[in-house]
Amino acid sequence: EPEVTQTPSHQVTQMGQEVILRCVPISNHLYFYWYRQILGQKVEFLVSFYNNEISEKSEIFDDQFSVERPDGSNFTLKIRSTKLEDSAMYFCASGRNMGNEQFFGPGTRLTVL
């Protein structure tokens, strides 16, 4: 069964460094998403992406964040200058149609020191 994959599974970085989190969505899906979950808190929406552009973003997704689909399979989240409060699990999700089910990858645990 096709699934969303994410790399790396765990990323440790120093405050102020740039990180890129990578995702390979399910191949016939057209809608892509990033969510994050701070330890012990709820899953929060960051950004949605369709047709090579951002379709919606949350207040969390400020100028330090960017997303890109550099080729036909990868979907990336970049954090330019990480802060301590960026430490969280970051989940990529994809869906075939807007409004229908979203399927989540296993997540990347980001630790900012």
Added chain:
Amino acid sequence: QKEVEQNSGPLSVPEGAIASLNCTYSDRGSQSFFWYRQYSGKSPELIMSIYSNGDKEDGRFTAQLNKASQYVSLLIRDSQPSDSATYLCAVRGDDKIIFGKGTRLHILP
């Protein structure tokens, strides 16, 4: 601010019994509703989706939707120890999913 509310639990249910999980949401215009299961340290796993009023059954799981009351529920029949997890109610808002904080379910062997 669109909200999804769940009792955080823990909800303890004996093995073999029915577990009942509830959720309310604030946006009356919401059209798509989901239940995800999340084991500790893992990602959300889709269990059920429901789009119209009434019941939808899939194996041991039944999702129930009442749009007039802005209420969604999930029933798990014949609960198993492997059902012990956090259950996330999620509601589609525009092009994103809004999650509740989740209900921790503990199945007692």
